[in-house]
Amino acid sequence: MKLISLLDHLAAAPADQSAAPRRAVLRQVGSAALAALPLGLGASLPAAADTKDTSYDAVTQLLLLERLQRALYTRALAAPGLIPLTQLADFQRLRLHQDQHVAFLTEALQAAGAIVPTEPAFDFSGRRGVVTNPVLFPNVLSNFDDFLALAQQLEDLGVRLYKTQAFNITNDSQLLKAVLRIHAVEAQHSAHVRSLRRGRGVAVKNWPSDTDAAIVRPAAAQVLTTAATGGEENPIQNLKAGMPIPFANFLLIRDNTAVRDSALSEAFDEPLTTTVAQAALNLFV
Amino acid sequence: MSDHSYLPAWREQSLGRRLFLRVSAASAASVALVAAGCSSSTPEPVAPDPFQLTLPSGDPGLLYYAYLLAIAQATTYQKVVDAPPTDLTPAERAIFADLRDHEIVYREMLKYAIDPTGANALLPTDFAFKLTSFTLTTRAGVLAAAQQLEDLVAAAYPALLQLVTSSNPQQRTLLLKMSTVHARHAATVHDLLVPGSFANNDIVESTGTLAGQLRTKTPTEVLAALAPFFAPFVISAANLATPI
Incomplete structure (x- = not known):
């Protein structure tokens, strides 16, 4: 439940407020949430409970995304022979940017006195750490085309998630500025990965298009495709x-x-x- | 002066409508001319500049700004599509056809957003984005021109979005949706010109607290970069807020 979780996540405030301009912002969000609580406990609360619309929720969700992307590129760069030598520099750049984004978002949370969530142990097979679960994303760390398809979907997801969360950051113009700039960098990443795939014979444009070849996923992984490009055909x-x-x-x-x-x-x-x-x-x- | 057929339309707007570039300088010129004919004792008018176009303040000014950017890009890509250099490959021509289409959508949509009636001229009839300083007859020239424009516009949008108010959320979201397509354009053209040059340190901050974030440009910076192309018209962003 978002209101409570927000309040829970606000760590005890250190005495020194001066070095943390964002602290006041998230505290303000917390106060607003608290003030809204009596009304929020009415009938509308369950419907709103899974809607992430606070600065804190926005930043933590974006942090999870960036950590996931960073982990994908870190492991891909470490996988022998996965990335062709001519593309190593590209993925080192992608990894660097994601690392910089992780650092920025982490710092934003810390400066606000909010708890930084622990980084999960990501599993790119889709088995969620359980070996008996079916593999949803085969060969992503051993086959370059499968890796690129996942990278494209995560970059597209990133573009869209920043787009969704940008204007949920309502109290901190510096944070909004950064989010808008990172949003654009994610789009450049996606365009590049799409270029690489097209260079390898996949019918795909640099921007989501009706004419793109579908990335086929098992039903249990379909939500990734929905998250990456679902609704892009909207005219x-x-x-x-x-x-x-x-x-x-x-x-x-x-x-x-x-x-x-x-x-x-x-x-x-x-x-x-x-x-x-x-x-x-x-x-x- | 007589080319400014937009003036009557502007005068028809009774409520200081948000639609039009402020043409006060040109209006002042008209007034001054009339006054000069009436009486020689009129105070010496300050020489107004009929080519000075000042963007309105607030969201209307930002829409106008985006409209001008779309005009710049659509004009360039239309030319490439109409007369592609012989060494531009079929795959590249297809990309430029897309770029042209996207920018036409933006240009016409923004025009509609500024004036849904479509009844008014939004710019002087002789206003144009001039392509003379581009070399659009070679692949290298086309890609260089496209990269210059796409980098500029990609850098313009995050700053623009920071300035747009939340008074019309749909309109703001629309600009947000366009911003990443421009970023995609920029990366695409970079990769055509020099493979792997997407999101490099020229366009993404590499050090400091902004590391990993796009380098952006304010409306004033962007319009200064485009000034030679819009000459003799001079576009002022003085009424727009400055991104902080």
Whole structure:
């Protein structure tokens, strides 16, 4: 339950507040949550309970994502012969960025006096540490194509999760600034991994597209595909609530403003729900 | 001066509508001309610059800013699609067709966002993004131009998003959705020009507390970089807030 968990996660405040500008922010969130508690305990609470909409929840979920990505690249770089020599530098850069993002988010939590969750022991087979469970992601650390497919999905998931969480950070402009910048770096990562896959013969664009070849997963792992690209085919965008933009009125052959059908959905990267994101992340912990 | 057919439309806006670039300088010129004809005793008018376009403040100004960026990119990619260099490969042409399509969607959508009626001219009729300083007749020139534009726009969006208010969440989310597609464009073009040059230290901070984060540019910085392309028009972001 998010309100309680937020309060639980706020560690006892050290005496020195001056060195921790973010502390006040998360405390403020905590206070707001506390103030809202009587109302929050009403009928609407269960529906809201799995919605991560506080700064603390946003940062911890993003930290889990970044740690997962860092672990994938760390293990891939350590797996003999998995990554071709010509691409080693690319994945060292990806790993470095994820490591920097982990450090930043960790520091943000520490500066806020919040508890930093322990890093889980990630299992990229999808067996969640239980050897009798079925393997959901075969060969990701032994076959480069299988590795790239997973890397692409996790990078796409990352882009979408930052998109979802960015504006949940409402009280800290510096944190929002950083999240928006990291959001863009994740997109560059995804575009690069997609380039590598296309170079190896996969029909895939640098941006999620209706024309991309599907990454086939067993049913138990389908939530990862949903989290990575589910809903990307959405051709409807709203400028205001409930008011779809009438693209058909102004994307016209007559005006040389017509575009291919797939371009419309390609032009917008979609967010996802934090629930779906968490379900996908949980496949690896 | 007579080219400025947008002035009547602007005058029709009775409520200081958010739609239009502030054309006060040009308006002042018109007023000054009329005044000069009426009386020679009018105080010497300060020479106004009819090519000065000042973005509105707040979210409308940011939409206009994004619109100008889309015009820059759509104009460039339309030219590449219409007259691709002979050494641009079919796969690369397909990518540029996508870039063109995406930017057309942005340009037309932002135009709609600024003026849903479509009845008004948003810019002077002779306003254009000039391609003369690009070399769009060779693959290398096309990729260099695209990289310059994509890096600039990718760097512009996080700063822009920081300034957009939450007063219209859908509009803000729309810009957020576009921001990562621009980042994807930038990485894609980088990798075409020099494989593996995506997200390198030129575009991502490599040291300090911002390490691993995109290097961004303020509207003023971006418009300064684009100034030669929009000349003789001068676009001012003076009314926009400065990202902190």
